[in-house]
Amino acid sequence: MLAIILGFQLAGEVISRSLDLPLPGPVAGLIGLVGxxxxxxxxxxAIRPTAxxxxxxxxxxxxxxxxxIVAHLDLLRTHGIGLAVAVMASTVLAxxxxxxxxxxxARLTGTEEPQALKDQGxx
Amino acid sequence: MSDPALIWSYLAQxxxxxLTATLVAYLAGDxxxxxxxxxSWANPVLxxxxxxxxxxxxxxTDYATYFEGAQFVHxxxxxxxxxxxxxxxxxxxxxxxxxxxxLASLLAGSGMAVLSALALARTFGIEGSVLAxxxxxxxxxxxxxxxxxxxxxQPTLTASLVLLxxxxxxxxxxxxxxxLRLRDWRARGFAVGVAAHxxxxxxxxxxxxxxxxxxxxxxxxxxVLTAIIAPLALQWLGG
Numbered sequence: 001m002l003a004i005i006l007g008f009q010l011a012g013e014v015i016s017r018s019l020d021l022p023l024p025g026p027v028a029g030l031i032g033l034v035g036x037x038x039x040x041x042x043x044x045x046a047i048r049p050t051a052x053x054x055x056x057x058x059x060x061x062x063x064x065x066x067x068x069i070v071a072h073l074d075l076l077r078t079h080g081i082g083l084a085v086a087v088m089a090s091t092v093l094a095x096x097x098x099x100x101x102x103x104x105x106a107r108l109t110g111t112e113e114p115q116a117l118k119d120q121g122x123x
Numbered sequence: 124m125s126d127p128a129l130i131w132s133y134l135a136q137x138x139x140x141x142l143t144a145t146l147v148a149y150l151a152g153d154x155x156x157x158x159x160x161x162x163s164w165a166n167p168v169l170x171x172x173x174x175x176x177x178x179x180x181x182x183x184t185d186y187a188t189y190f191e192g193a194q195f196v197h198x199x200x201x202x203x204x205x206x207x208x209x210x211x212x213x214x215x216x217x218x219x220x221x222x223x224x225x226l227a228s229l230l231a232g233s234g235m236a237v238l239s240a241l242a243l244a245r246t247f248g249i250e251g252s253v254l255a256x257x258x259x260x261x262x263x264x265x266x267x268x269x270x271x272x273x274x275x276x277q278p279t280l281t282a283s284l285v286l287l288x289x290x291x292x293x294x295x296x297x298x299x300x301x302x303l304r305l306r307d308w309r310a311r312g313f314a315v316g317v318a319a320h321x322x323x324x325x326x327x328x329x330x331x332x333x334x335x336x337x338x339x340x341x342x343x344x345x346x347v348l349t350a351i352i353a354p355l356a357l358q359w360l361g362g
Contacts, residue, residue: 005205006202006205026201034211047206058324059168060153062325064189064194065200065264067179068286079249086241086257093236094233101228103305105226116308
């Protein structure tokens with residue numbers, strides 16, 4: 001139910017702001033909701049339809065902010081090439097570094113999951 | 124029959140027009156994405172933003188007017204972030220088991236995102252408030268804006284850089300990790316969540332539920348870590 005989700009977002013917002021935490025209200029609400037689901041597993045079933053619906057359209061919610069790029073096109077044009085190179089190269093490097101580090105440590109600590117592999121059994 | 128100009132001026136003032144336009148643009152973008160076999164280059168966010176931007180430009184509408192209608196959609200980002208609790212809860216035993224790989228991935232991905240972006244921008248002569256706006260670009264938008272403000276950056280520029288990072292990350296992640304032959308969905312999802320926040324997470328959910336769950340965790344953890352390392356990195360590289 002949306003009311004439960006909004007309630008946790010509200011609580012997260014209050015806690016994050018009153019304690020001056022570096023994490024935003026919705027992330028604090030996310031942590032709170034996981035905690036509540038652990039204490040009361042029935043809560044997870046109650047929010048499942050709403051949460052699944054929201055997450056299946058996650059891309060939609062970024063569209064208004066994305067259109068905001070238009071309002072700053074001149075700002076981006078001034079430093080266009082430098083910012084484009086920095087954003088693109090650092091994103092490629094960060095994804096590669098993150099995924100390589102995960103895989104390497106999973107191998108070292110023996111926490112690999114054969115069932116979580118892409119194209120499993122297709123080779 | 125009313126004067127079309129009167130109808131336009133009525134619609135242009137209310138939220139109905141731009142709210143509808145946003146939803147229609149998304150449905151069209153999503154339809155193209157599906158028709159393109161869910162390939163990563165057909166990013167639904169990008170496909171929806173382009174026609175909307177053109178429409179704003181053609182009708183001479185400013186962003187503030189557009190946002191009055193679109194804010195209802197924008198508002199749902201918060202509840203959608205909270206809703207990431209569900210896949211996290213469903214995958215809790217697997218998340219606990221992957222704690223060490225996640226920690227390593229977080230440090231490598233988050234550190235690389237901030238340091239390489241600042242170092243590269245520096246070589247292009249970018250400094251001052253623009254550099255500070257760039258530092259948190261891999262974090263989710265509300266946190267990134269908060270970090271940029273604390274560092275003396277420009278919040279609006281940060282918001283744009285965050286969006287560009289997310290869209291680019293969502294487009295590049297599949298071919299990049301295929302080329303690196305990394306097949307672990309947990310690693311693929313987590314890394315894109317760290318590097319490309321919610322838009323990367325949206326992409327991860329499109330391809331695999333495990334990747335989506337780990338991506339959401341990566342996004343949340345990176346928001347916290349970037350808030351800590353961005354000021355240090357800027358001090359070191361921005362000086």
